Amino acid sequence: MRQIFLDTETTGLDPNQGHRVIEIAAIEFNNRQATSNRFHFYVNPQREIDAAAQEVHGITLDFLNDKPLFVDIAADFIAFINGSELVIHNAPFDVGFLNMELGKIGMEKLESYCDGIMDSLKFAKEIRPGQRNSLDALCRAFDVDNSTRSLHGALLDAQLLGEVYIQMTRGQEAFTINFEEDSSKAALQSVDHGDLIVTQPALDEVEAHNSYLRSINRTDGW
Known part of the structure; x- marks a missing residue:
C-alpha cells in the first residue's frame, strides 16, 4: 500500500483571505516502510507573509522571491501523489490551501488525484481522547525524536508524521499473501x-x- 505523508507551510491561516502555500513536502511510504522518494518545494506566494505565520515557520519573503510559483510545480506534485492515500495532520487545513492553489490554475481538487485522505489528527483524537494530539505531543507519546524541530517545516513535519503514524497504528498491519503463483x-x-x-x-x-x-x-x- 502506497501512502504519502504530506505537510504544507503557508502565509497565513485562511486561503479565503488570499493566503497562499509557501512550502510543500510529501514523503512516500510503501507497505508501512519509508522509501527514498520525496517531493519538496518552496513556493513563491507573490504576497506578504503574516508576521504570526512567519514566527511559526521562519520562512521569509526574501527567501521565497526566487522560488517557483505553484503553477510551475503543480504537475510534478500531482504526479507524485497520484493514486496514493494521503496522510495529513489536521487535513482540512492543508487540503483547503492545496485545493485553493489547484483551483487558481484550473485543476481539479486534491481528492480527484489521490486514493483517499486520512486526517491523522482526527485519528489521534479517537485513540487518545482528552489528550493533546499536536505533532509534538504525539512525538513525545510515541517516543519519536523531534529534538531538531525548533520551527515548523513541511519536510521535517512530514517525516515526523510518518514515524508517528506508524507507531500509532502498530498492530493494525494487514496480513498479506503472494497470489502470483498458480x-x-x-x-x-x-x-x-x-x-x-x-x-x-x-x-x-x-x-x-x-x-x-x-x-x-x-x-x-x-
Missing part, C-alpha cells in the same frame, strides 16, 4: 520441518480472514 498451488499444504509442521491456509480462508480485518478497520474509524 492458484492451484495454494491448496492446503503441510510442510514437515522436523518436529515443526507449517500449514499454509487455503485461498478462501485467507480471503475470509482479510474480510474480517477490513470489517474491524471500518468499525475502528479507518
